[in-house]
Amino acid sequence: GIQVEQSPPDLILQEGANSTLRCNFSDSVNNLQWFHQNPWGQLINLFYIPSGTKQNGRLSATTVATERYSLLYISSSQTTDSGVYFCAVELQGGSEKLVFGKGTKLTVNP
């Protein structure tokens, strides 16, 4: 099956720093989503980005489908950005299920 690899697994930053999270996937995809999981477990949608670049405030994401990777940029990080960031993909062929990476655990210190 499709492999989804996220890096780095852990990231510790000082407030105000910028960071880049990476997601590599092994096959062509219909859909790619980035999520932030809050301390209570809820997955918060960040981006639906099967290709191209999108921005939302301090966050932006780029997916290069032909090279099978996606990047999530966090600028001027805040302590509230702490948590686990997941990349999830849906394989081409209409299987509909999202396959998740193992996540990047981000800790932003004040």
Place this chain on the structure above:
Amino acid sequence: EAGVTQSPTHLIKTRGQQATLRCSPISGHTSVYWYQQALGLGLQFLLWYDEGEERNRGNFPPRFSGRQFPNYSSELNVNALELEDSALYLCASSLARMMQYFGPGTRLTVT
């Protein structure tokens, strides 16, 4: 617009019992998905329902089952509970196979 809702928030059962988890999708969404997040195993796809039918199933035993009702809400049933079924169960909904929106989850503990 109300998001995806799940109930109960927490559920404690003993081994061998049955658990029933419920999910209400965003209004207008016809697809409901169930995922399991167990410690050390990551987020894994369980089931997909669309228009009342089971459309896809993950690599889980048959004691994991569910259904989707005419109002598109869904139930996940887990029979003959085992200790390793302890996990956060997340429900998501989508419209026309687009972005999936997740609910807050039900944390199931099996003792």
